[in-house]
Structure formats: C-alpha cells, structure tokens
Amino acid sequence: MPAPQTVIPLWRDVRVLRILAQVIFVITLVLVANWFYTNLSRNLGRTGIHVGFDFLHLTAGFRISEGISFESTDSYGYAFWVGIVNTLRVIGIGILLATILGLVAGVARLSTNWLVCKMASVYIETIRNTPLVVQLFFWYTATFLKLPNVHDSLELPGPIYLSQRGLALPVPHLTEHFSSWSYFLVAGLVLACAVYVGRRRYLQRVQRPGFPSAWALITFLGTSALGWFLLPRSPIAWEVPVLSRFNFEGGLQFTPEFAALLTGLVVYTGAFIAEIVRGGILAVSKGQKEAARALALNNLQVLRLVIFPQALRVIIPPITSQYLNLAKNSSLAVAVGYPDLFSVANTIINQSGRAIEMILFIMGSYLIMSLITSAFSNWYNRRIRLVEH
Amino acid sequence: MDCVETRMSDPIIVAEDVHKWFGNFHVLRGVHLTVSRGEVLVICGPSGSGKSTFIRIINRLEEHQRGRIAVDGIELTNDLRNIEAIRREIGMVFQQFNLFPHLTVFENITLAPIWARKVKRSDAEKQALELLERVGIPEQAQKYPGQLSGGQQQRVAIARALAMQPKIMLFDEPTSALDPEMIKEVLDVMGELAASGMTMIVITHEMGFAREVADRIAFFDEGRIVEAAAPVDFFTAPEHERTKLFLSQILHH
C-alpha cells in the first residue's frame, strides 16, 4: 500500500526553500555590487579621475637596471613587462632550487645520523619560525652587501666571484666545433630511439620487466661523449667572468638584490618543502615496507615500486601550494629593491598616478600565475589519486 | 631444556634458544621450536608476550640477538643472500593486510613474482588468476584494495603471498582486524591451504580453527613457549597454570 500523499506547505518544502535561498543570495550580491560601483564612479567623477589604459604608451622616464634591457625612454607598458619577466625569473629558479633543497633537508631530517638529523632540524625550525621579510633583510644587508669590494672578490671554485656587486659565474658557450658535435648529438638521438624500441620489443617478447629508457639514455650519453673526445677541441667552452676597471664582464652576473631575494625565497620555501617531504615518507606506513620486504623485494625495489609512488601522492599537492606561496612571496622583492612586477608597478603608480589600473594589473598577474599552477596541480592530483570506492 | 615436543620427521624450521631485546626490554627469552614439513602450528598467548616478534624474526623483519634459526637448511645470518633466500621460501600475511593501495589486486599479486622471482609477465598473470580463483574472488582482479571489503583484502593478501610459491606461510592474527561476518571466509581459505599440505605458523585466538586445523598448538608467555601439544591434549589437559588461566579466559566469553 503506497504511503498517503500529503500536501507539504510551501514554507516547509525543502526544495522550495533551497531555491529561495539561491534567489536571495543573488539579489544581495547584485545590490552590494551596484552600491560599490555607484560609489566608485561618483567619487572618481568628483575628483576628476578617469579610468583607462592609454597611459601604458607614455614614456616611463625611469630606468630598470635588472633583467632585459630597459631605457628611460621606453613605455610604462614595457616597464611592467620587464617586471613580469623579472618575477618569472626569480620564481622559476626559486622553485627549482627550493625543491632540491627541500628534498635534501627532508630526507636528512629522517636520517639516523645524529648530526645530519640535528642540522636539518635546526635549519627547518629556525627558518619556519621567523618572518620572511626579516630573512630577506638579513640576506641583503647583512650578507650580500657586507661582501668585499669588487676588487677583492671572494673567489670560489668555478671560478665564482662573490662581491658587493653580486654574483658572477662562468657560463657555457658554444665553440666553432659545436656544429660538428651536433651530428653526434643527432646520431645519438636516433640510436637511442632505436635502442629504446628494440629493447622494449625484446622485453615484451621475453616478458621481462626492465628500463628501456635507461638503455636509451646511456646510448645517447655514450654517443655524445664519444663525439666530444673525437673532436680536436671541445664543442662547449666556459666563458669566465673577468674583472675590468669597475665590475666583472662576461659570464653570468646576478645583482646582490636578485641574489638576496632568490636566497631568501629558496631557503624559506625549502624549509617548508622539507617538512612536507618528511611527512610524505612517514605517511607511507611501516606495514607497506614490511609487506614488500616479506615478498623478497630488495631495498631498491621496495623504494621504487612501493614507497616512492605512495609518498609522491601525499607530497605533490602541498608542494604545489608551497610553489604558489613562493610566487606570491616574490612580491617582497620590494624590500630589497629588486625590480619585480610589484615593485615596478609601484614606481609606475607613483609617477603616473594610475593606481586603480596598475593594481588591477598586479592582481591579474598573480591571479593568472596562481590559476595556472592550481590547474596543473589539480590535473596531476586527479591523475594519481588512489581509488577508494 | 627443550619443552617443545619435536617430531623428528623432516624439520623445516629450527629455532634454538632465540633471544631478542628491544633496548633494555627482554622480549624473547629463549624460544625453542621445531616445525616439520607440512605441519600446521597455531601460536596463542597473551598480548605482548612476543608472538609477533618471534614470527617476524623468522623472515628477518626483526633481528634476533642470540640463538640460531634455520629455514629449510638455510641459516638465518646477516648474509643478505641468505636473508633473501629465506624470504623467498616464506610468505607472510599481516593483521592489517598491508596490500599496496596504489596497485590493482592483479598488480599486487604479480609484483613480487615479476620483480623478485623473475617470472615472465604472462606466467605471473596466469598464476594470479588461478590464485584469485583459489581464494574465491576472481571477479575482483581489476579493482584497487580500497574498493574491497576487509575479508576480500585479506584473501588477496594470502594470494599475494602464495604467488611467491613459498614453502612456509606465516600468519600474524589474520582475522583480528575483520568484522565477525568476514572471519569465516578467511579461515576457510586458510583451512584449504592447510589441507593442501602447506607448512603454516598461525598466530590466532580463533580456537575453533586451532582445534580443527592445527597439528600442534603452542602457548606463548613472557617471551617463551610455555607448552606445545596436539589440540586434543592442549584443550583437555593443559599442563601449566598459565595455560589453564589463558584458556579459561579465552574460551569463556
């Protein structure tokens, strides 16, 4: 017998209530947005400000000494672009170095060696518990600006020169023999592909597991090395920075501002990544390792087939959020005078008075960078998610 | 002073005077045990008495500090080759299943044969299917462990251990983490395994299983085997007070 159909009064019907809540929310939103807009346009009208982007073509009138070349006769728009490139440069190198530092420090903190473990702990705890701005000031004023004058630079192996003017490193460049060497590179690539395909076919035929890509890599490196030794002179040479009257010339040079900002961001983010890495490895339960051992897998196989794939799932999402933090924290460049996008935009605001437009630009730039990173992170998470139900 | 009755027919595991300390804590205080080929030994005893530690020592998940252990003629020493050879002879099933959550049921079972026993992939897969038939869940092959019930997971764990074609199977409380309605399906698989002639050491408090399947029951207390006897004698005429107390606690609720 079906249940008797009773009529639910509208004000108690959850379906009606749900729709009603949505409608009220939208109406409120529209009202608030409208209030902001009328307020803004009334105030702007009163002070005679108009909003527009034509000022971007005006001549900047200031100089930027960092990154791609920029003259004071270039436009505001181009100045902002230089800032964006400078920001991307620090973020890109920063993410790479912070990941390496974090991996090393995270594994070191799990080490059974007392000294190694303690050193990692001290680094991680000190850095995580002091403000980043303070650390940036430390790296800039107490470290890089306290380095000796450019004429008595510290010389590290490489040679790498450290002075008040920043960091000068040797940079590789191609010699006239490079074109002959490139034949070896191409041959190596072709051979490597052939080896990969052949080895894979063989493994499939005999039904054995293996690493055909490792074979291919060795083939490629071997062929390239052979070419290197056969040529009369090496195809790549190092361009070493040389001291001229005022500064180093040649090689790769970093200003103290860039070096301080990069060091600060890398050391800071590295400490957080280290904790994530440690957590990830600990999160793979002891039982997993024991089960793999009991199945007579050797240590390397346990790590590669069981521990690593599981730790990665735990580690990747919080690490991408640390990458986002690094990107946003790079705006502290203004504290050490590195012309990143935020600092350049600040100068533009001071000179042109176009605060609203520039702030929209700044927020837009960081938003785009963050959205791209999150999109990638979400895609990756979906790909590696464990199936639970 | 060997308190364990040893049936001298073809011993496969020999443990003599095994001692183990965790720091200052003396966990195993001289365990003597001989297990014959094809024998099913059930180990019971109070929690914390060292049962798990002892069977984990047999396949070197823990190290013992004194005494001697040999498995199928291979001495358990610090020689990595011996350790891996012994692990190849022994399959182990854990209380918490410990299946690899990032691999499918099928991959869980074929992983070790392919990498450690160097079996052809197609042979490993054929064997995995047979094993899944044997533990009664051939239809779950492509699922992930997280999608299975506890009883199904433990049966996969048994299949995974069997895939290495071990001569000995160790079970550490295989049904303790299971809901009551799933215990039987796992015990049934273990019973069939025993009937097929597998040498087994099973830590369990399932006394019904012990009575029906075990050749011998060993009672563990304070790091020693206090007594060991055939099920009939063990249940009807336990010799030691501690055994009697334990049996009365475990059988009367």
Ligand SMILES: Nc1ncnc2c1ncn2[C@@H]1O[C@H](COP(=O)(O)OP(=O)(O)O)[C@@H](O)[C@H]1O
């Ligand atoms: N890795 C370890 N470190 C320190 N103590 C341990 C460790 N593993 C087990 N123990 C201790 O050893 C004793 C015996 O443990 P266990 O062999 O698991 O007992 P059972 O399996 O009989 O319950 C317990 O008191 C336990 O706390």
Ligand SMILES: [Mg+2]
């Ligand atoms: Mg136990």
